[in-house]
Amino acid sequence: MNLLQHAGRAARSTVAGLARGIRHIWRTRIVRPALFGLSFAAAALPAHAAPPRAPLVSETPLPGAFALAGAGQAAMLVYDPADHAVVAHAVRDLAEDVSAVTGIRPDLRARSTAPKSRHIVLIGTIGRSRAIDGLIRQGRIDVRALRGAWESFLILTVPHPLPGIEDALIIVGSDRRGTAYGVYELSEQMGVSPWTWWADVPAQKHEALWIPAGTRRFGPPSVRYRGLFINDEDWGLFPWAARTFDPARGNIGPKTYERVFELLLRLKANTLWPAMHKVSAPFNADSANAKLADDYAIVMGSSHAEPMLRNNVGEWKGTAQDFNYADNPAGVRAYWEQRVRTNARYESLWTLGMRGIHDGGMVGASTLEGRIDLLSSAIADQRAMLRRHVSPDLSGAKQMFMPYKEVLDLYRGGLKIPDDVTIVWPDDNFGYIRQFPSDAERARKGGMGVYYHLSYLGAPLSYIWLGTTPPALVQEEMTRAYDAGARTVWIANAGDIKPAEIGVSLFLEMAWDIDRWRDRDQVGFLTDWAGRTFGPARAEPIAALLDEHFRLNFERRPEHLQSWLPGERPLYPPTTPFEIGNRYKISSVEIDQRLDRFRTLAAGSDAIRASLPQDYADAFFELVDYPVKAAAAANRRFFGAERYDSLVDTQPTIARDAGAAAIAADVELKALTRRFNETIAGGKWRYIITEEPADSQWRQFRTAPVSLPAPGLAGERPSIAPPSPLKDGGVLWQEAEQFVSNDGWVLHKSLGRGAGTMIAQHAGARLAVRMTVPAGGPRTLSLGMLPLFSNDGSDAVLHLDVQIDANPPVRLDVSHPAESPAWTQGVLDNLLAVELPDRLSPGMHDIVIVARSSGVALDRIASSPSAPAAAH
Structure with a gap:
């Protein structure tokens, strides 16, 4: 079932089906198992989702819980005016955040002693808040875990902390940033995204906010x-x-x-x-x-x-x-x-x-x-x-x-x-x-x-x-x-x-x-992030959409579609069908599959957007819809223009329709960018987004503007149809995760083509795959590796052995020092193409890859028809 068939359904079924649709399309189009004669064995893969954090905030009352806001009232926010300036900034933001979530604005008091109020949120830094220091001296707060700690904080409930106060929620920091982080941690767990202002993410609405009883410690951070x-x-x-x-x-x-x-x-x-x-x-x-x-x-x-x-x-x-x-x-x-x-x-x-x-x-x-x-x-x-x-x-x-x-x-x-x-x-x-x-x-x-x-x-x-x-x-x-x-x-x-x-x-x-x-994995992070940003009900379909978006653009960024570098002669038109697209000779088949995947993404984004409440519209456009659709339009524009250039003399009808599609994509891209700058959030972000290249500055580092045919030269039907006859050059791809046996390699999902990339965990890690070569002449064999660097320094060479059938292993020393030609090709395509000296005859072959250094990451294996011998 494709994504367009989901678009007209009810919101809940729409967003649930989108994730399944994207995953189905990804599996059938990327892995392409029919091309391989393989025995597939799954690796032990990491789980999708991050372990859940213990909830800090509840919508329903629990025994001993602190009532932060509800029934038209909110606890007073109290801090010491002698505390650090950042604490006052954070407390003021918290007041706004409570109001955004519940519609109830708490009172805010800057005073050195607790006010006469039944319920308070007391916020302060050790050594800078007299009220908190007093509670520490009385033994009401145990801060031994915070003494000397970097940027750490406690969030705890304390009954009857001071005379006249029934209960308090206390946020105490080991230092000035620790206190501020404690405040913003509470805001985020209430439902206020860190991107509330920068991406117009609305606060998640709740009628009441309760903090379960207990003490929670946060920090110190992993990185200072x-x-x-x-x-x-x-x-x-x-x-x-x-x-x-x-x-x-x-x-x-x-x-x-x-x-x-x-x-x-x-x-x-x-x-x-x-x-x-x-x-x-x-x-x-x-x-x-x-x-x-x-x-x-x-x-x-x-x-x-x-x-x-x-x-x-x-x-x-x-x-x-x-x-x-x-x-x-x-x-x-x-x-x-x-x-x-x-x-x-x-x-x-x-x-x-x-x-x-x-x-x-x-x-x-x-x-x-x-x-x-x-x-x-x-x-x-x-x-x-x-x-x-x-x-x-x-x-x-x-x-x-x-x-x-x-x-x-x-x-x-x-x-x-x-x-x-x-x-x-x-x-x-x-x-x-x-x-x-x-x-x-x-x-x-x-x-x-x-x-x-x-x-x-x-x-x-x-x-x-x-x-x-x-x-x-x-x-x-x-x-x-x-x-x-x-x-x-x-x-x-x-x-x-x-x-x-x-x-x-x-x-x-x-x-x-x-x-x-x-x-x-990537899907786990994106699911968690989307749930926090747009609500749990929409997390899975948005994550699936973004996962495919990042996969496609990892294969080639929107800014890197052209097949030549600044200063080089443009490759228009491509000299062979295999040079369409980029320096690595992706075929017309792959281009058409890529454009189809982008069309699916754009349709999926439309369907999700239709299911969202209106108050999420700006945030969704900024964070999801614009990036997804701009990338899709950039690809249609580039490959449509390229197909026009390459086919206008030989297949003019297909070429002119592709030219029309390129022009339509350019119009769409400019409309999307104009909407971002002029309409979203009431014009708040005017001039924040510029389509690349925005001007002629630093042109030695930037892609060239796409050359579009004049409207009179384009066709009547915007369509990027396959060339006729459609050829893919006979290249067979096999994803590295489709292995026969594995000792010491781990699949990093969503990193690279297929399901991901197999990365060796230690020297001696062994991966065995099986590839079937169709009838015909001998074929070349090449490894597609991520351009990682080893842990050994000096842009160290990646070492691995490759053995085909019973032949002696071939030692490969893969060097791609930064700014070398090999590195340039590797980072633009996020793939190092390493050709082996062996040739594969028709039939089934066992291929064993053994890592001999760190940084060895195998994405896929390719076999291609050998070039004919030169005439003498």
Whole structure:
């Protein structure tokens, strides 16, 4: 049964059927078992859903429960005015949240002693709330578990805590952020999404709120510093802030950052690297920004290209050539030290090291040894500044070093980083972490971290439009990093924040509690997230829809559809049917299946939207409908235009109809984007979304605009029909999870094609598959692997053995160093194609793959007709 047949049914049956429909279509179209002569054995797979958290809030009264709100009354919210500023911010938000959920607005009192009220919510930080400290001294609250703990809190009920008070709900934090997180934890469990403002998610309505009796402890977090980097904001956050949200300032300023800080706290994050492109006013150029960050208890840092909290593109007044530590050390030192003096009183993460003015390589030395010496000198001088102005022994000055891009080569080449500095490992900008800590590095006093991209502007092609990094990849790589010891700093490059909400949510939830999502799959996370966002009744169909959306876009992002790179000759028209689509010669058959899957997704989104209450319409469009339909339209536009180009001379009717379909998709895409910017939430998000490419800036890193046929050249019927005759080149795909036997491999669901990717858990892990080759000539055999890096450092080579039948094993050493041609192809298609020297004859073959290193992830196996021998 397809999704369109569900659309006219009642809402409950519609949303229940959608999940089944998407899963059925996925199984029949992706796995394609008829192509293989296989014996299928299922792996031991992780469960879908995360273990349920004990409920903090109930709609019905229970014995001893605390009545937070109901029957027209709400408990008074009380905090000490001497507490940290962030506590007051959180308490005010809680009052709004209780009102949004129940329609009852609680009274709010800032006073050092409890008021004369029968029921109160008492909120405070140990050592800063006199009422709470008094209860601790009297033994009414046991906070031994909080003493000295980082960002932890208790939520507990206490009967008759003080004279005249019948009962209290107490939220007590070990520190200022712990208290704030406790407040926002209560809000979320009441039914207020962390994305209530940023994605217009409505509060889930309840007539009454009860807190069951008892004590619940939360924290400390799995990762100490957790946050976001606002980056490449030129085409979204900046124009929105400057022209819509804060036109009086005309830039990203305190009004915008206040909303960002609230979002971070609701997501239990604590760190921000602020916007830093030329269009944006430097964060610290306005002292109100730093003061506001401190009021919200947000730790400010800066990117790998901005040492010492300096925004080079906006604050360095000399020439780019003067930003040279070999020729102008005094000038650069003075520039850095000025910021250290002004921000010494704030909680900060100080980035050490040096690169060029705007994310380029460091200048001033030409050899490896010279660059290492120059960078070592800069780091020593930076630490001396921190000793002078922040902390004489540096214990109070948290420092980071990010070996990003070419700086990683310096670190691997012998650069020594002081032991108390946190080394923050980079990914390759496409979600694959380049290096993991060694045993010696795990023992470092400063610890380890990860800088991870959910959005990227750079080579070989950017992806700054739609947030399509699959949660499955985030979960796999960040769990791997945590287990390797990267537990001090996690920063995600979130671009403009919108539309990366889903990726941001998972990244920060894992940073807060890694075990919540350990060994859980993408569908499990999406089901949980959708239930919290849109209600449990709609969780499964929305999760199924998004799971397929992320799968399709992992095969090729909407920003990466073209088959050539900037600076290369465009491949129009493709020279053979196998070059339609991308560099990896996907066939016309696969293109048609891909477009069909996108049509199914768009229909599914329509059906779910029709089942939603009206107050969810804006949130659903922002978080689900726009990303799904924009990706679908981008694919129809691109492949329709490509089919027009390739067939207009040979099959003009099919070509012109495909051209018409491309034009219609372009019209739809622009209407969707216009709706996001002009209609959703009453125009709240005007200018926040721009279709990629939005302009001609940074064109060396961005996809080219799609060339559409003029309307007079297009056909009358918008339709992307298969070419005639339809050919697929005889390529046979076999998914790695369709194995005969397995020892030491685990299926990571939804990561890659088919059901997922098989990842070896240790050296020596053995996977056996069986492939049937049809009659005909011999065929080539290739492995499709995810472009992971091994745990061994130095962009280490992946090692594996492949044995076919009784032949001797073939040793494969798969090298794909970052920015190499192999890496470029691998990250654009999220697949490394590794061809074996063997040729397969017709018949059944047993293939055994043995991992010899970490990072070996097998997605699929392909066999193709061998190329004919060259004539002599």
